[in-house]
Amino acid sequence: MGEKKKLVLVGNGMAGMRTVEHVLKLAPDAYEITVFGAEPHPNYNRIMLSSVLAGGSDMKEIVINDLDWYADNGIRLYTGDAVVKIDTMKKKVVSESGVEAGYDALIVATGSNPFMLPLPGANKEGVIGFRDIKDCHLMMEASKKYKKAAVIGGGLLGLEAARGLLHLGMDVSVIHIHSYLMERQLDEPAAKMLQRELEAQGMKFLMAKQTAAIRGGRRADGLEFADGSSLDADLIVMAVGIKPNVELANSAGLQVNRGIVVNDFLETSVPGVYAVGECAEHRGIAYGLVAPLYEQGSVLAKRLAGVETGGYTGSVTSTKLKVSGVDVFSAGYFMDAPGTRSMRIQDDLEGTYKKIVLQDDKLVGAVLFGDTSDGASLFAKIKSGESVAGKEKELLLGFPAGGGAAASPAARLAAMADDEIICGCNGVSKGTIVNAVKDGCGTVGEIKACTKASGSCGGCKPLVEGLLELYGDGTAGEPVKEGICGCTSLGRDEIVESIRAMSLKSVKEVMNVLEWREPEGCSKCRPALNYYLGMLWPAEYMDEKESRFANERYHANIQKDGTYSVVPRIYGGVTSPADLKRIAAVAEKYDVPMVKFTGGQRIDLLGVKKEDLPKIWAELDMPSGHAYGKALRTVKTCVGSTFCRFGTQDSIGMGIALEKAFERLNTPGKVKLAVSGCPRNCAEATIKDLGVVAIDGGWELYVGGNGGVKVRAADLLCTVKTEEEVMEWTAAYLQFYREQANWNERTAQWVERVGLETIKAVLENAEERQALAARIEETLSRTTDPWKEIINSEELRKNFEPLPSAEQVVG
Amino acid sequence: MLTKIKIAHVQDIDVLGSRTFTVGDKEIALFRLSDGSVHAVENRCPHKGGRLSEGMVCGSNVHCPLHDWKIDLRSGNVQEPDHGSVIVYETEVDAATGSVYITID
Numbered sequence: 001m002g003e004k005k006k007l008v009l010v011g012n013g014m015a016g017m018r019t020v021e022h023v024l025k026l027a028p029d030a031y032e033i034t035v036f037g038a039e040p041h042p043n044y045n046r047i048m049l050s051s052v053l054a055g056g057s058d059m060k061e062i063v064i065n066d067l068d069w070y071a072d073n074g075i076r077l078y079t080g081d082a083v084v085k086i087d088t089m090k091k092k093v094v095s096e097s098g099v100e101a102g103y104d105a106l107i108v109a110t111g112s113n114p115f116m117l118p119l120p121g122a123n124k125e126g127v128i129g130f131r132d133i134k135d136c137h138l139m140m141e142a143s144k145k146y147k148k149a150a151v152i153g154g155g156l157l158g159l160e161a162a163r164g165l166l167h168l169g170m171d172v173s174v175i176h177i178h179s180y181l182m183e184r185q186l187d188e189p190a191a192k193m194l195q196r197e198l199e200a201q202g203m204k205f206l207m208a209k210q211t212a213a214i215r216g217g218r219r220a221d222g223l224e225f226a227d228g229s230s231l232d233a234d235l236i237v238m239a240v241g242i243k244p245n246v247e248l249a250n251s252a253g254l255q256v257n258r259g260i261v262v263n264d265f266l267e268t269s270v271p272g273v274y275a276v277g278e279c280a281e282h283r284g285i286a287y288g289l290v291a292p293l294y295e296q297g298s299v300l301a302k303r304l305a306g307v308e309t310g311g312y313t314g315s316v317t318s319t320k321l322k323v324s325g326v327d328v329f330s331a332g333y334f335m336d337a338p339g340t341r342s343m344r345i346q347d348d349l350e351g352t353y354k355k356i357v358l359q360d361d362k363l364v365g366a367v368l369f370g371d372t373s374d375g376a377s378l379f380a381k382i383k384s385g386e387s388v389a390g391k392e393k394e395l396l397l398g399f400p401a402g403g404g405a406a407a408s409p410a411a412r413l414a415a416m417a418d419d420e421i422i423c424g425c426n427g428v429s430k431g432t433i434v435n436a437v438k439d440g441c442g443t444v445g446e447i448k449a450c451t452k453a454s455g456s457c458g459g460c461k462p463l464v465e466g467l468l469e470l471y472g473d474g475t476a477g478e479p480v481k482e483g484i485c486g487c488t489s490l491g492r493d494e495i496v497e498s499i500r501a502m503s504l505k506s507v508k509e510v511m512n513v514l515e516w517r518e519p520e521g522c523s524k525c526r527p528a529l530n531y532y533l534g535m536l537w538p539a540e541y542m543d544e545k546e547s548r549f550a551n552e553r554y555h556a557n558i559q560k561d562g563t564y565s566v567v568p569r570i571y572g573g574v575t576s577p578a579d580l581k582r583i584a585a586v587a588e589k590y591d592v593p594m595v596k597f598t599g600g601q602r603i604d605l606l607g608v609k610k611e612d613l614p615k616i617w618a619e620l621d622m623p624s625g626h627a628y629g630k631a632l633r634t635v636k637t638c639v640g641s642t643f644c645r646f647g648t649q650d651s652i653g654m655g656i657a658l659e660k661a662f663e664r665l666n667t668p669g670k671v672k673l674a675v676s677g678c679p680r681n682c683a684e685a686t687i688k689d690l691g692v693v694a695i696d697g698g699w700e701l702y703v704g705g706n707g708g709v710k711v712r713a714a715d716l717l718c719t720v721k722t723e724e725e726v727m728e729w730t731a732a733y734l735q736f737y738r739e740q741a742n743w744n745e746r747t748a749q750w751v752e753r754v755g756l757e758t759i760k761a762v763l764e765n766a767e768e769r770q771a772l773a774a775r776i777e778e779t780l781s782r783t784t785d786p787w788k789e790i791i792n793s794e795e796l797r798k799n800f801e802p803l804p805s806a807e808q809v810v811g
Numbered sequence: 812m813l814t815k816i817k818i819a820h821v822q823d824i825d826v827l828g829s830r831t832f833t834v835g836d837k838e839i840a841l842f843r844l845s846d847g848s849v850h851a852v853e854n855r856c857p858h859k860g861g862r863l864s865e866g867m868v869c870g871s872n873v874h875c876p877l878h879d880w881k882i883d884l885r886s887g888n889v890q891e892p893d894h895g896s897v898i899v900y901e902t903e904v905d906a907a908t909g910s911v912y913i914t915i916d
Contacts, residue, residue, distance in 0.1 A: 068847065523879055
């Protein structure tokens with residue numbers, strides 16, 4: 001690669017830095033990067049400002065990239081130093097303090113400013129916007145001295161500010177010019193429900209009020225309204241909206257409307273200058289929500305990295321917001337309009353509301369209040385534009401219309417004896433759980449914390465939830481929806497959809513944007529997110545080894561005494577005298593305490609010391625058998641037509657071909673395959689995640705089998721004629737499982753959950769099958785043998801060695 | 812007697828990773844958190860003796876690789892719902908040189 005080009009970013013905010021992070025991933029060596037930020041902080045998550053205000057987070061927790069990160073990535077960062085001039089002729093920028101930086105590519109990401117109403121008295125002390133850390137500090141200061149706050153603006157921003165001030169102990173009134181709140185995101189019924197809820201929490205509202213002036217001396221002491229009424233207030237927050245910050249762009253001569261005008265590749269009117277985020281205007285729209293800004297950043301990064309991109313074509317936006325514990329969601333065109341029809345349910349008892357808007361046979365918009373769990377799936381349907389004909393009622397109600405409800409499992413739980421075990425992993429009985437519920441445990445998380453039930457495999461979670469519902473009194477605090485772990489209330493589908501829609505690209509970013517309760521997650525969500533990210537972005541995502549369990553980090557199985565076991569790859573269970581000799585020699589040389597055959601036709605070297613692992617791998621000179629991971633484990637085969645007098649097909653050849661094709665594949669749970677050469681099925685293919693059984697003139701494919709915790713006979717997926725078809729169907733099935741299953745969900749559970757018919761319907765469509773096969777190929781083409789990688793990297797190898805013993809004593 | 816030993820360079824430990832060393836018959840695990848701090852604890856889970864150095868680090872906690880016990884590396888205390896503690900050793904990182912020191916009695 002030649003000389004590095006110079007990339008300068010003006011604006012150290014979420015959109016700009018997001019673009020830079022992306023560029024670093026796509027083309028780590030292409031640019032020398034310089035970043036200017038007006039604020040004296042590293043880049044932080046502006047969305048979380050309201051939590052800072054509410055005291056839930058401090059500044060440190062909302063930082064996305066700390067200063068070390070900039071240094072580690074070789075980025076020159078100037079904080080507290082705004083760029084004051086862009087010279088597009090000489091291709092350089094000049095900062096307030098006089099720093100000059102030349103550029104080959106310049107990104108303008110100056111964000112937006114709060115829109116301050118030009119009211120008489122607006123420049124008085126005590127009148128502020130709500131935009132950055134500084135504003136938060138001003139509000140916190142004010143709350144110590146003053147009592148009464150007024151927030152002008154009942155939109156998203158205003159309510160967040162009001163919520164924060166309420167938490168700070170102030171008496172808060174929200175003034176809104178419209179007759180209902182958040183009119184850009186909610187319809188009237190939802191907005192009225194929200195208002196009632198917020199009033200119950202102590203917020204006051206003055207609706208359909210126009211502020212005419214701010215009164216007071218040096219400091220503001222109240223508001224006057226156009227209708228002649230007035231309100232006392234010591235702190236006034238203007239949160240009526242934002243306007244793109246285009247001052248710099250204007251002076252540099254870039255074309256500016258409301259925002260800086262950009263095309264589908266985020267290029268401004270001047271070559272080499274790009275704009276991204278809230279300051280940019282694309283096809284007439286300047287966005288203010290994080291998802292579109294991230295989509296823009298992703299396109300721009302590709303452009304800068306020279307990666308092909310179809311361009312940015314605008315975003316259908318959705319809003320998901322939690323205001324003081326109230327969930328609201330909206331997406332698309334949710335207001336009734338000519339040509340649309342809508343359906344709605346309002347439940348004032350539960351405090352929920354749901355409205356869906358249809359145009360022709362498509363879903364075009366939705367509003368949810370109180371329960372937003374359907375938000376992600378509705379949003380996905382709006383974006384895909386698929387036909388929902390015949391399913392409208394199901395979308396609204398959440399279950400097929402007209403079908404009688406199945407008998408409740410609650411009856412079975414109630415009838416269960418107290419000493420019956422619910423959680424088999426930790427031996428927790430029904431009685432123990434019921435007692436915990438009666439003693440005040442109000443969530444599955446609390447039950448887990450006090451009894452350990454559902455703490456290991458999680459398989460009993462539905463039962464625990466059932467018991468909670470059955471024996472909880474329903475008043476023990478507000479029920480918290482259980483997500484994939486205690487760190488979030490989001491489920492798998494919502495998380496995967498968010499990662500996709502906002503193109504989130506790291507575990508940390510997912511946790512940040514989706515407001516994880518624990519900033520670094522736990523041992524349940526970290527590996528899950530790492531898997532989902534790798535599955536969604538096979539080309540760009542860098543696997544995070546720190547988010548993997550010991551086994552997958554050290555590429556061997558940890559044993560109870562801290563030693564490891566080594567299982568080399570033996571394709572189809574067929575070995576050779578040469579390989580066996582090498583295995584034997586290694587086992588002798590390293591005093592391996594036990595050599596054993598596994599259930600999957602492999603050889604296991606047990607009791608290996610961690611520091612010997614890389615040496616053993618090097619001397620074996622065989623690929624990793626992945627016997628330790630959520631990955632393709634083994635393809636077990638019978639002898640087949642090669643030697644067996646009953647064999648109808650070459651099962652060994654088929655097994656080896658499958659294992660060579662899919663080895664190293666990461667999957668939600670471990671995957672075991674088998675190929676039998678005739679229906680006698682000596683390879684036990686019908687208790688495998690995917691089993692192939694040869695018949696005369698073809699092959700049967702069985703899926704969802706399991707011979708472990710819960711025996712499940714596999715279901716027949718299809719019968720095909722050729723080996724190519726076996727490969728294609730297997731590829732498509734495995735990829736569909738990778739894309740749809742929950743992390744840690746084996747195929748047997750997954751097939752039970754989604755139903756064989758659903759899987760069949762997708763795979764029987766040749767186009768979809770080939771698309772799935774192409775996607776798995778993309779993933780597989782990027783895998784490498786992990787043992788080789790470690791053998792060849794000193795940086796990775798060091799983690800297998802203890803530190804040299806203490807060499808120097810001080811003081 | 813308290814002894815201060817220079818044991819590693821901060822770069823020897825990956826962020827959210829761990830390295831081990833032995834003093835006498837004690838094995839000690841060193842961890843580097845995402846805030847840059849380095850912590851040292853005895854490398855033995857009070858539950859079944861799992862090697863904590865092989866565990867996943869989240870925030871200031873390490874999850875034992877054997878049965879997912881969660882241990883705070885700053886205090887050495889096992890987190891709910893389990894109970895117990897591990898020995899914590901005082902560490903110090905020289906900001907200028909990156910050298911990591913540990914104090915052992």
